[in-house]
Amino acid sequence: MNGVNLEQIQSAIRTIPDFPQPGILFRDITPVLADADLFRQVIDLLAEKTVNFGAEKVVGIDARGFLFGAAVAYKLGLGFIPIRKKGKLPYKTIRYSYALEYGKADMEIHVDAVRPGEKVVLVDDLLATGGTAAAAAHLVQQLGAKVEAALFFIELADLDGRKHLGDVQVETLVAF
C-alpha cells in the first residue's frame, strides 16, 4: 500500500509511565489520531485487512475501538456495531462478564446487532490481555454471527492476549 510507514506510526505513539497505575506503561495513541496522515494510514491498513477477511459488518469496542471501527466502516461502506460497557446500550442486550487486569468488567451487545451467519471483524485500539476482545467475540458468536478476525492497532506482545481469542484470527499493526 502506498504511503504507509509503520515505523513512523509507531514512533508517534507516546509512552506514558505509571498510567493508569504505577508500573504500567500506557501507549497513548492521541498523537496518531491528531496527525491526519498517520490516522489515514492506520485506517487504510485496518480497512484492507477488513476487506481481506470478507467482513459484512465492523464491530467496534467501547470507547477507543469506536474511533477506528467507525472510520473503517465508513471507508468500506459497511455498517458499524458497538459493543459497550454495561448499562450504556439502551435496547435489549446480552451481557458477558470477564476478569480484567484491574478487576472485572461486563460488556454488552444489542440482541439485534448482527444476524446469524453474518461475517464481522472486531476492531479495537489495543490488544493487551485479550479479555475485552474475547468477551466481544463471545457476544457476537452468541448471536450466531461469525467473527472472521480481531484487528488491533497496537499489540502488547508480552501479555499474550492472542491466547484468549482461541480460534479467532488476530492481526495487529504495531507491537510493543
Add this chain to the structure above:
Amino acid sequence: MNGVNLEQIQSAIRTIPDFPQPGILFRDITPVLADADLFRQVIDLLAEKTVNFGAEKVVGIDARGFLFGAAVAYKLGLGFIPIRKKGKLPYKTIRYSYALEYGKADMEIHVDAVRPGEKVVLVDDLLATGGTAAAAAHLVQQLGAKVEAALFFIELADLDGRKHLGDVQVETLVAF
C-alpha cells in the same frame, strides 16, 4: 447532496422509553450505525458542514462522538482530537466541570491537543442540554483554538441546548 434522505434517517432512530431513567425517551442511533447507507449519509452530511466551517481538526466527544468525529476526520483527511471523561486521557490535561441533567461531570482534553488559532469543529451524536458540548468548547478555547461550530446528529429541541453554547454556531441534522 445525492442520496440523502433525512426522513429515512430520522425514522431509523429507535426511541427507547425510560432509559436511562424513568420518564426519559432515549434516541437510539445504533440502527443508523448498523445500516451502511444511512451511516454513510450521516457522515457525509457532517463532513460537508465541517468543510463549510473551514475546520482544520475534528474534536469528538467521548464516546458516541468518537463514532461520528473519527469518520468525518478520516473522510476529510483531518486530524482527530478526543475530549474524554475525567481520568481517561493519559497525558497532561486541562479539565472542565459542569452540571449534567443527572448529576455532575468533568471533561478533559490533552494540553497539546490543539494549537492556538487552530480552527476546529466539535462533533457529537446528541445535543440535549448542551452542557457537555459547552464544556468541550470551553476546553478547546482555553487552549487558544477556535471553535468554528458544534455539529450534532440529533437535537432534542425542547431542551434548548443551543443557549449553553453562546457564540458557537450550532448545526444539527435531525430534531425531536
